[in-house]
Amino acid sequence: MNDTLIISQIVVSCLLIIAILLQEGDSALGAVFGSDGGFYGTKRGLQKKIFISTIFLGSAFIVLTLLNLILS
Numbered sequence: 001m002n003d004t005l006i007i008s009q010i011v012v013s014c015l016l017i018i019a020i021l022l023q024e025g026d027s028a029l030g031a032v033f034g035s036d037g038g039f040y041g042t043k044r045g046l047q048k049k050i051f052i053s054t055i056f057l058g059s060a061f062i063v064l065t066l067l068n069l070i071l072s
Contacts, residue, residue, distance in 0.1 A: 002071065009064045016057040022050050 024047060 002068070005064060005068045005071065009061065009068065012057055012061045012064060016054065016061055019050055019054040019057055023047070023054065
C-alpha cells in the first residue's frame with residue numbers, strides 16, 4: 001500500500017510540474033500582483049483547462065501526501 005502511494009505521488013508531482021510549466025507566463029512584474037488581468041483575467045480554452053488541471057493535481061498531491069503521512 002505504501003509503495004503505491006509513493007509511486008502515485010511521484011506521478012502526480014511530475015504531472016503537476018508539467019501543468020505549471022505549460023501555463024502562460026507574463027514577463028511583467030505587475031502581472032504577479034493582478035494588473036493587466038493577471039490572476040483575475042478571464043481564462044478561455046486550453047488555458048482554462050490547464051489552470052483547472054493544475055488546481056486538481058495540486059489538491060491530489062496534498063491528499064496523497066496526507067494519506068502517506070497517516071498510513072506510515
